[in-house]
Amino acid sequence: MTMQAKREIADLSEWDDARIMLEKAAADGVETVWDRLDKQKHCTFCEQGLTCQKCVMGPCRIVADGAKKKNGVCGADADLTVARNFGRFIAAGAASHSDHGRDLLEVLAEVGAGTAPDYRVRDEGKLKRICSELGLSVEGVDAAGMARKLADHLYSDYGFRREALSFCSRAPEARLELWRALGVTPRGIDREPVEMLHRTHMGVDCDPASICLHSARTALADGWGGSMIGTELSDILFGTPKPARSSVNLGVLKADHVNILVHGHSPIVSEMVLAAARDPEMLAGAKALGAAGINVAGLCCTGNELLMRQGVPMAGNHLMTELALVTGAVEMVVADYQCIMPSLTTVASCYHTIFVGTSDKARFPGGLHVSFHPSNAREKARELVAKAVEAFSRRDQERVLIPGKPMEIMTGFSNEAILDVLGGSLDPLLDALKAGDVRGLAGIVGCNNPKLKHDYVHVNLARELIRRDVLVVVTGCATVAMGKAGLLMPEGADMAGPGLSKVCRALNIPPVLHVGSCVDNSRILQLAAMAATALGVDISQLPVVASAPEWYSEKAAAIGLYAVASGIQTHLGLAPNILGSKTVTELATAGLTDLFGACFVVEPDPFKAAELLDAHVAAKRSGLGLSA
Numbered sequence: 290m291t292m293q294a295k296r297e298i299a300d301l302s303e304w305d306d307a308r309i310m311l312e313k314a315a316a317d318g319v320e321t322v323w324d325r326l327d328k329q330k331h332c333t334f335c336e337q338g339l340t341c342q343k344c345v346m347g348p349c350r351i352v353a354d355g356a357k358k359k360n361g362v363c364g365a366d367a368d369l370t371v372a373r374n375f376g377r378f379i380a381a382g383a384a385s386h387s388d389h390g391r392d393l394l395e396v397l398a399e400v401g402a403g404t405a406p407d408y409r410v411r412d413e414g415k416l417k418r419i420c421s422e423l424g425l426s427v428e429g430v431d432a433a434g435m436a437r438k439l440a441d442h443l444y445s446d447y448g449f450r451r452e453a454l455s456f457c458s459r460a461p462e463a464r465l466e467l468w469r470a471l472g473v474t475p476r477g478i479d480r481e482p483v484e485m486l487h488r489t490h491m492g493v494d495c496d497p498a499s500i501c502l503h504s505a506r507t508a509l510a511d512g513w514g515g516s517m518i519g520t521e522l523s524d525i526l527f528g529t530p531k532p533a534r535s536s537v538n539l540g541v542l543k544a545d546h547v548n549i550l551v552h553g554h555s556p557i558v559s560e561m562v563l564a565a566a567r568d569p570e571m572l573a574g575a576k577a578l579g580a581a582g583i584n585v586a587g588l589c590c591t592g593n594e595l596l597m598r599q600g601v602p603m604a605g606n607h608l609m610t611e612l613a614l615v616t617g618a619v620e621m622v623v624a625d626y627q628c629i630m631p632s633l634t635t636v637a638s639c640y641h642t643i644f645v646g647t648s649d650k651a652r653f654p655g656g657l658h659v660s661f662h663p664s665n666a667r668e669k670a671r672e673l674v675a676k677a678v679e680a681f682s683r684r685d686q687e688r689v690l691i692p693g694k695p696m697e698i699m700t701g702f703s704n705e706a707i708l709d710v711l712g713g714s715l716d717p718l719l720d721a722l723k724a725g726d727v728r729g730l731a732g733i734v735g736c737n738n739p740k741l742k743h744d745y746v747h748v749n750l751a752r753e754l755i756r757r758d759v760l761v762v763v764t765g766c767a768t769v770a771m772g773k774a775g776l777l778m779p780e781g782a783d784m785a786g787p788g789l790s791k792v793c794r795a796l797n798i799p800p801v802l803h804v805g806s807c808v809d810n811s812r813i814l815q816l817a818a819m820a821a822t823a824l825g826v827d828i829s830q831l832p833v834v835a836s837a838p839e840w841y842s843e844k845a846a847a848i849g850l851y852a853v854a855s856g857i858q859t860h861l862g863l864a865p866n867i868l869g870s871k872t873v874t875e876l877a878t879a880g881l882t883d884l885f886g887a888c889f890v891v892e893p894d895p896f897k898a899a900e901l902l903d904a905h906v907a908a909k910r911s912g913l914g915l916s917a
């Protein structure tokens with residue numbers, strides 16, 4: 290067993306707002322994620338992926354080799370056990386993104402059928418473009434008709450399509466050919482994770498390499514399927530993001546307002562809550578109780594969704610979710626699903642905060658549950674906002690502490706917006722790449738993990754990369770870190786190298802571009818595919834890298850693997866639980882290069898990680914005949 294050493298508050302987070310709230314949490318008797326980590330004794334078998342619970346002949350603990358070598362009761366050795374565990378980990382991550390995408394698809398279908406009166410198509414141009422891209426004939430068809438056609442078409446991507454998912458057509462031909470040759474072209478968004486569960490049942494696929502290849506296929510079904518559908522349909526239903534200003538950190542909470550936090554991943558609920566909070570009747574109710582207004586702010590990825598499209602401020606990322614409630618200034622948390630710590634209902638109960646779950650897939654004992662459906666969304670959102678307003682009268686102002694001032698940020702860099710900034714084509718970016726002003730592109734994505742100092746790896750890696758003229762795009766919880774560090778403002782160009790700084794100043798853009806939520810990593814895939822196609826090369830030949838510096842979740846592992854399987858070298862700040870198998874570890878950190886032209890790099894130190902990613906960028910530039 291390994292035990293986390295107790296750390297000082299100063300070592301837990303990069304930020305003052307977090308540290309001040311950690312002091313307050315201790316004073317208020319609130320237990321946080323860091324306290325619980327300190328109490329954990331992690332099993333070394335589990336950390337190495339060497340435990341198996343797949344049947345009741347076990348559970349088994351496997352010892353890889355040496356005098357004490359021990360296989361599972363069925364005979365599974367370390368390589369097979371690690372591969373099976375990792376395969377299921379990826380399947381869960383891919384399924385989570387893909388089920389999120391399915392919810393958007395259901396809303397689109399209901400909009401088409403006229404049974405979701407509170408939703409509408411907000412970007413008809415994009416709906417039409419995507420219909421045409423997928424070969425659907427929509428000449429003279431109205432928005433509802435196009436919504437029906439597209440929904441019908443994409444529903445079949447969730448089932449068995451035999452050849453390839455619809456959006457795979459966006460990948461360069463060389464990549465498609467490679468996937469075909471390896472037998473990993475994703476065929477069905479639901480099929481690949483289901484097949485993974487089947488393969489990893491006792492006595493099915495006993496070849497670790499074969500399971501790992503199917504892990505890649507499962508992850509690709511997420512990136513080029515479920516996640517891409519989630520992104521594209523969110524744009525169609527709620528608007529394609531455009532550059533806008535907003536702000537981040539706990540300072541976005543307002544002491545004199547009703548504060549509502551939206552938490553989770555899907556814009557389906559949070560967009561409705563925002564609309565209800567802007568309703569004059571609700572505002573009048575808030576004012577009647579002495580509040581100056583109603584303030585909606587975001588947490589995690591549903592926060593990213595509202596930030597990208599509506600400029601709604603972000604109160605915090607994953608490790609700030611409990612601490613946001615410790616301010617004592619939050620009337621309500623409205624949650625949908627994913628990354629919502631079960632502890633939040635307990636933290637909420639220490640204050641006057643109402644915690645509300647809204648998805649029937651995600652129940653939170655101790656919280657209120659209000660089922661949101663496309664047919665009742667506006668009415669339910671209004672009910673919730675009215676309750677939040679009422680809760681304002683129960684707030685104990687003596688217990689309120691909102692630390693710091695909001696940091697201003699720029700957001701909204703969808704691929705459409707990036708093309709717009711560039712004047713309609715990627716050429717200016719590709720020219721800057723060829724000239725060496727922008728040496729490469731790095732996607733920094735993902736979560737926080739209390740095992741690492743909160744946001745330390747994110748911001749230091751980004752600073753080091755932009756200093757080396759690598760343009761960074763960011764999604765998910767890493768976004769808040771970048772915002773707090775001043776990297777999401779055009780003035781952040783002062784921290785960039787001379788070439789990148791020149792490009793940022795010319796275009797009036799930050800050196801780190803916010804491109805969305807976790808599902809929006811699909812935007813990065815599409816951007817890389819567009820660049821590769823324009824240059825007539827494969828994605829793996831581009832000076833493009835990815836990093837999930839502080840990742841924690843199954844979803845993040847799926848993202849990392851679809852990036853690698855798409856040809857993008859990917860850094861992880863922490864290793865997945867695979868180190869118990871030499872074969873799987875070597876495959877992940879080296880062997881995948883022979884298959885996909887990219888592999889994983891694990892390095893917790895952001896400065897060393899920057900060196901490794903920079904070396905990869907330099908090598909790819911040389912491969913294209915460009916100065917390193």
Ligand code: SF4
Nearest residue numbers: 341344347349361363
């Ligand atoms: S599948 Fe094999 S290794 Fe896993 S628990 Fe059952 S007997 Fe043990």
Ligand code: SF4
Nearest residue numbers: 589628735736765766
């Ligand atoms: S970035 Fe990670 S922690 Fe944050 S919302 Fe996404 S999956 Fe959850």
